[in-house]
Amino acid sequence: MAEMIVFIIFAAVALIGAISMVAASNPVYSVIGLLATMFAIAVLYLMLDAHFVAAIQVIIYAGAVMTLFLFVIMLIGVDTSDVYGAQTLRQRVMTGIVALTFFASIALAGRTVWITGSDAFGKPNLNGTAEAVAGELFGTWTIVFLSTVMLLTIAAVGTIALAYFPQDGTQDEVPR
């Protein structure tokens, strides 16, 4: 029962955070809403025995990613033109219908059973400590882990390609 209460509280935080992110007219508030959701999800990970993932969630998302967002918002200036009135009523209603229908379709699909998975293998008690995750990560998944080098290179290279403007302007072409 205690679990239920914890779940309900943090699920509510996650949902409210998410909704406020979508609804806030000021992007800074949106960031804060998303931040709340991220934290709430981290707590839910803890409830699911995924300790390491929870920690990473806080560090990467809440720590790094959201800061980056905030930073960019500050860089390009807070654009508050995107207020409620900017969307027509029709757009809002349509969006609501699409999102609700999507949710309904998933709910309909999972109304009886979500997980039909392999009970044949039993249900070992899962404990997602750093050790357990690392064992898997550097065991079976080594090669995938190595392949993330591509992603990180792309992140660095791509950012330079897109956003690094040299002062002298010599390197820039004149677009036709």
Next chain:
Amino acid sequence: MTLTITWFLFLAAGLFSIGLAGVLIRRNALVMFMSIELMLNAANLTFVAVSKELGLIEGQVTALFVMVVAATEVTIGLAIIVAVFRTRSSANVDELAELKG
């Protein structure tokens, strides 16, 4: 009422739907992008929940990889948004409609 895994999964579906709504309704590229991040988080929550239910640690490892992907996406995405802002002084996607037809 006991807390079953289904609760988590419905919560994830709900978060995903909210993210979808955010993409559709917001005009600020940054907020659209945040909504997409929310969708990725919802998928992650599903992975972790399923991994708990089935006792498969793959789900958690997957969540880590998704975070790496998301982080890369964030850097590139923000770089693109900054680049667009430099040429147009706006991050409003509704003003991006030169290419159409």
Next chain:
Amino acid sequence: MQNMALLPVAFEVILVTGAMLVLLVAVIADKPRKMWAPIAGVAFLASVVAGVFQWRAVAETGGGLFFSTPGLVIVRSPMVVMDGLSAFAAIVLGLVGFVAFVGSWDLVTVLGKRSAEFVALSLLAVAGLHMMTATPNLIVIFIGLETASICFYVLAGFIRGSKQSDESALKYFLLGSLSSAMFLYGIALVFGATGSLTIYGANSIRDFFSLTLITEPGILLAGLALMLAGLFFKVSAAPFHQWAPDVYQGAPSGAVALMAAGVKVAGFAVLARIFVGGFISQIDTWAPVMAVIAALSMVLGTTMALVQTDLKRLLAYSGVAHSGYLLATLVAGIDGVPPMWFYVSTYAFMIIGAFTVVSVVNGPTSSGAPIASFKGLAKRSPAMGWLLAIIMFGMSGMPFFAGFVGKVLAFVVAGEAGYLWLVVIGTLATVIGLAFYLRVVATIFSSEGDEEKLEPSRSSRFVVAICAAITVLFGIVPWPLLDVVREALPL
């Protein structure tokens, strides 16, 4: 087995090494640009060689091999698979990468120092594309997909200060991320439904279907639907296609070829891997849907291409139609994979050739290519004009060109699988489609237009000639390729 330790991942290793070398040289060397061409060119060609070796290894062992860690054949949860599909994909993607890279050399020379990033991203993108096709693990597919997609987002926006290029990048990025998120959520749902992330091996999706009788597969179906939606987006099948024309038009002409060709090849290989290889037992569910999407793509792509005034947009819409024909092959299940390979591998070169001509005519950094600017191309540059005409004929499905053989094969397998209505729609779309392809050809040979001679660079001439040669060669003598693709099956 010892010397094969790295073979399954050799393709990726070579390309990533190449990318690193390019970046290194860019930092260290004085006049680095001269060295990128050999490095990247050698890397691409070496990757093709790696693909050939993989092909031979697969043929020798008579089947696929699973790998998780280099040198270690692991049966439980394999991460890398080497089979006919992945080996053939390696060969095609390596060649596509090479040809497209040579074709984009004009752009590289214009870009100045910043072009190191361009070369490196091209290499990494192809590595990511192949990574998608050479794994049975859905998450690794996702990572490969994202690797390639993120590269392409950057390439689309490479021309800084160009509004169209920026717009194209942001559109591609936002919509691509959205579809990736849907794809990922689909994987999550499939994971929930089957408890597995991998197609082969122990505790795999295939095992699940052979051992379990699922009566209420709601979540599984929803997951399949979302995965399909994500992949349909990537291969720009209607109605997930809307990004393609805008992105192609806005992106620098020199960079579109790789985006258009690579994603199609890898996307359809992955569709074959996941749906024909993994979910073949669900074929009664996904094949009809795929057939409807195929029909929709053919009809929509063709009708929209008719009204275009920009060649890049026209090619994008025709690409939508081609996705339709390609999907029509896959509805036949495993029988459809060889025709799919034939079609997509010839189509990839046609589209590279077409975009390279666009890059020559409108400049490598241009966004947009009004069809009017191709007036009298045959006079301005006879080589470009004629070769583009050949490629257009190839795409339109004229007899004696590769597109014809591909379409015939597609219609035959679709017809044999019982989708006769799809075949009828397909032929109708082909016949109507002729109109806009021939319109381009007519423009090329029109007597009006600029008189100014075009001097295409040697690299682009080479690329377009190669692409046109492939179009004609496999139209007249398709059977060598047909023999090969017969083996390029997923496990």
Next chain:
Amino acid sequence: MVDFLWLVIAFPLAGAVVNLIFGRRIGQPASGWLAFGLVAVSWAIAVPPTIGFITGGAQTETIFLFAWIPLVGADAALLWDPLSALMTMIVTGVGALIHLYSIGYMNRDERYPRYFAFLNLFIASMMILVLAANYAMMFIGWELVGLSSYLLISFWFTKPAAAAAGKKAFIVNRIGDWGYLVALMVIFATFGTFDFNTIFSTAPGVLTAGTATAITLLLFVGAAGKSAQLPLYIWLPDAMEGPTPVSALIHAATMVTAGVFMIARSAVLFELAPVSGVVVAVVGAMTALVAALIALSQTDIKKVLAYSTISQLGYMVLGIGVGAYAAGVFHLTTHAFFKALLFLGAGSVIHAMAGEQDMRKMGGLRKKMPITFLTMGVAWLAISGVFPFSGFWSKDEILAETFARGGGYYVLWAVGLFVALLTAFYMTRLFVMTFLGAPRWDDGVHPHESPRTMTIPLIVLGFFTVSAGIVNTPVRLAFKHFLEPSFEGVVHAKSLDLGLLAILGTIALIVAVIGIVWSWRKYSGAELPAEDGRWWERSRAAFGVDEFFGRSLVAPGARASRWVADTMDLKVIDGAAHGIGGGVRRVSEGLAKLQTGQVRSYAGGVAVAGTILIFVFLYVGGAF
């Protein structure tokens, strides 16, 4: 000898390639002579094996060249039987003569080598079509023929009318091709192969009447496109915008007979579908009638010949529809000679009159151009059906076989007879207006006889026009026997006794003579009679058929037909939307509106489509 048959295709093809690439370097007359030589050699290669059929020593053979798409039984293989031998003779023979004629006619044209390249390409395509051993290869020839014809019609593409005519031919043929393509699909679905031998040997056992009717009707749609039958004939008169030798070769002697040939080739299938036979016969007769009525009033010499071609094609189709395949093919053969001759003669006249095509401005050319006058006179008598010229025999045989079917076919026979009257009338009108009477030339026109390269083909064709009928008189049916191996398993119409034939022949002859005399008296006066009144005007406007079908058939709505035409039109490319008409335009534009350029609407599209996909999956997978 049959092993070298592929050279018949290869030589003209090589000629096309060489002339296309090196034509300018080869120079003016040389490239023409090269093209002519290659076609003549092709003809020579095909002669010996053809003689084998005439002497009865040869067998029908299938010559395998190479595997093309083995999966569907579509290999590059040639079927060599009397029918394809005959067509080969006609195409390469008449083709060679017309090449020769063109050497003179196209003299000093700017794109002289290009013209011969296209002409050679046409011969090669036609040979692929004729020699094909399966429907797939035939289709390739079919398409290539269409392409080269399109190129030739709009050869003088700077002339807007020529460009438009090319487009029209292209579009209308596309409708026919669609029928052919769908027929191919059904054939493949039924037989699992495209191979002629397999299909024709298994058809009687495999095919139900319904499928046979579907296949044959679809094939007939294809044939109607190429062979200019009602209502798809509307492209042919416009196609006269091309150079005159092209009209002679393509739009009189060879390409337009491709449809007739295709039906004859598929005779086994048509035999299994009696309903289709009736449709074919009726369409043929109606085409003959309508075209003849239109031909009555045309003043452009080439237009008269164009409509007369359509009318004669109608005869052929009628013959084939009533099951008289040999008679249909026979008329095809004789028509190839005399119609090519007529066109070449007309070309000679136009050449002499410095491009004037209006017959009202001709007259009295008899003295100035004696050879043209004589040869065309022969052709005139032949097409009018005067004994003993070739046209008499072939036309008569079709009419007789129609008569022999009895019942409702008497009506078709009467129609055919009436058309014979009209034919005699309008051909006499043409002949008299051109060659006899007083000169009505414009100032500054000095007619003269054409050079020898042009008159020699006229004389050769004139010889065949006179003599070709002899091979198949009711007394001695050599031609029919010659073709028999090609129509094995096809039930022939019951043979008529000679007495009845004599009576029918006499009736036809009398009708022809009436037509000639009537027309002669009307037009040989010093003044041209006034051709006014409702009938003449309607006829001159082709009864609005062209317009009507343009409006109702090409697509629902005339704009659609223009739309396809205009998508091909360079002028419209700048403002593409301008040229696109009809429903498709609205559809495309409506769809283009969805392509707003707005990211959010695209995202909405993806989201909605994804959601729909989930529901569809749940429904199809049975999870509801």
